[in-house]
Amino acid sequence: MTQPVLDIRNLKVDFMTRRGVAHVLDDVSFTVAPGELLAIVGESGCGKSMTALSVLGLVPTPPGKVVGGSILFQGRDLAQLRRSDMRKIRGGDIAMIFQEPMTSLNPVFTCGEQIAEAVRLHQNVSPGAAHARAVEMLRAVGIPEPELRANAYPHQLSGGMRQRVMIAMALSCQPRLLIADEPTTALDVTVQAQIFSLLDELRHKTGTAIVLITHDMGAVAEMADKVAVMYAGRIIEQGPADAVLDSPGHPYTRGLLASIPRVYADPDADLPEIPGIVPALTDLGRGCAFEPRCPLAINACHAAQPRHVAMSANHSAACIRLKTGEVLA
Numbered sequence: 001m002t003q004p005v006l007d008i009r010n011l012k013v014d015f016m017t018r019r020g021v022a023h024v025l026d027d028v029s030f031t032v033a034p035g036e037l038l039a040i041v042g043e044s045g046c047g048k049s050m051t052a053l054s055v056l057g058l059v060p061t062p063p064g065k066v067v068g069g070s071i072l073f074q075g076r077d078l079a080q081l082r083r084s085d086m087r088k089i090r091g092g093d094i095a096m097i098f099q100e101p102m103t104s105l106n107p108v109f110t111c112g113e114q115i116a117e118a119v120r121l122h123q124n125v126s127p128g129a130a131h132a133r134a135v136e137m138l139r140a141v142g143i144p145e146p147e148l149r150a151n152a153y154p155h156q157l158s159g160g161m162r163q164r165v166m167i168a169m170a171l172s173c174q175p176r177l178l179i180a181d182e183p184t185t186a187l188d189v190t191v192q193a194q195i196f197s198l199l200d201e202l203r204h205k206t207g208t209a210i211v212l213i214t215h216d217m218g219a220v221a222e223m224a225d226k227v228a229v230m231y232a233g234r235i236i237e238q239g240p241a242d243a244v245l246d247s248p249g250h251p252y253t254r255g256l257l258a259s260i261p262r263v264y265a266d267p268d269a270d271l272p273e274i275p276g277i278v279p280a281l282t283d284l285g286r287g288c289a290f291e292p293r294c295p296l297a298i299n300a301c302h303a304a305q306p307r308h309v310a311m312s313a314n315h316s317a318a319c320i321r322l323k324t325g326e327v328l329a
C-alpha cells in the first residue's frame with residue numbers, strides 16, 4: 001500500500017472560550033495518499049476549517065491549542081514543528097486555497113509577480129526562471145494569453161480567473177498536499193464546475209493529494225475518492241466516496257444527503273432537512289452529540305460516545321445503532 005502523504009491520528013484541538021473549554025476537534029483521524037482526493041463535509045461550525053488550519057499550523061493560539069494527537073506529513077509530525085520550520089512547509093510542500101482569492105492576493109502586485117514570488121520563496125531559482133514558471137502555471141490552469149495576464153493586477157480579473165491564479169500560485173511549488181477550503185463558494189455555478197474539474201485534472205497530472213472542504217455534494221460525488229463526514233468536532237463517518245454516498249451508515253450522513261436538492265425531484269415536494277441545530281461545543285454531554293436531532297435515538301445513545309463500527313472495507317460510522325457489516329434500514 002502507498003504511504004499516505006498525510007496521516008492524522010486522534011487529533012484534538014481545544015479553544016478556551018468565556019463559556020468554558022470548547023472541544024473543537026475531538027479524536028479526528030484520517031489519511032490521504034498521493035494523488036488522492038479526500039472531501040470533508042458537514043454543517044457549518046463542525047470543525048472542517050479547523051482541521052485544515054491544524055494541518056497548516058494556523059490554529060489561532062491562544063485561544064486555540066492542539067492538545068493531542070499527531071499530524072504526520074510525509075512521516076514528520078507537524079504538530080511538533082517549530083513555527084519557522086512550519087513556514088517553510090506552508091506554501092511549499094503544503095499549499096492552500098481559500099474561499100475568497102481577493103483576500104489572499106495582494107492588490108498592488110501583478111499576478112505574475114505574486115506567483116514568481118511564491119516560487120522564489122521556496123525554490124532557489126533566478127527571477128527570470130521564476131517568471132517563466134509563473135507564465136507556465138497560468139497556462140496550466142487554463143488562463144488564456146498567460147504572458148499578457150501575468151501582467152494583470154488581481155482586480156483586473158474576474159472572480160473565476162482570480163481563483164485560477166490562486167490555484168496556479170498554490171501549485172507552482174509542486175506541493176505534495178493541497179488544502180482547498182470552500183474554493184468555489186464565491187463563484188457562480190458554471191465557474192464552480194470549471195474550478196472543480198481543473199483541480200481534478202491537476203491532481204491526476206501531478207499526483208498532488210487534495211483535502212477538499214466543501215458543501216457541494218455534487219462535486220464530492222464526481223471527484224472524491226474518500227469522504228469524511230464531520231459533526232460537532234468529530235468524524236462521524238468516513239470511507240470510500242461511493243460507499244458513503246450510496247450506503248450512508250450514520251443517521252446524520254443520511255440526513256445530510258437527503259437535504260440536497262435533486263434535479264429530477266418533484267419540484268412541489270418539501271426538501272427534507274435535519275431538525276434542530278448543531279450543539280454548542282462547550283456543553284456536549286457524555287453521549288452522542290447528534291442524539292438530540294437523531295430520528296433513531298434510543299436511551300443508550302446518552303450513555304457514551306459511540307465508537308466507529310466497520311460497515312465494509314475502510315467504511316465506518318460512529319453510531320451504536322449500527323452493527324458490524326450492517327447497513328441501517
Ligand SMILES: Nc1ncnc2c1ncn2[C@@H]1O[C@H](COP(=O)(O)OP(=O)(O)OP(=O)(O)O)[C@@H](O)[C@H]1O
Pocket residue numbers: 015016017022024042043044045046047048049050051060063281
Ligand atoms: N476563535 C475562536 N474561538 C472560539 N471558538 C472558535 C474560534 N474559531 C472557531 N471556533 C469554533 O470552532 C468550531 C469549528 O469551526 P470551523 O470554522 O472549523 O467550522 P466549519 O465546519 O469549517 O464551518 P464553515 O462551514 O462555516 O466554515 C466552531 O464551532 C467555531 O465556533
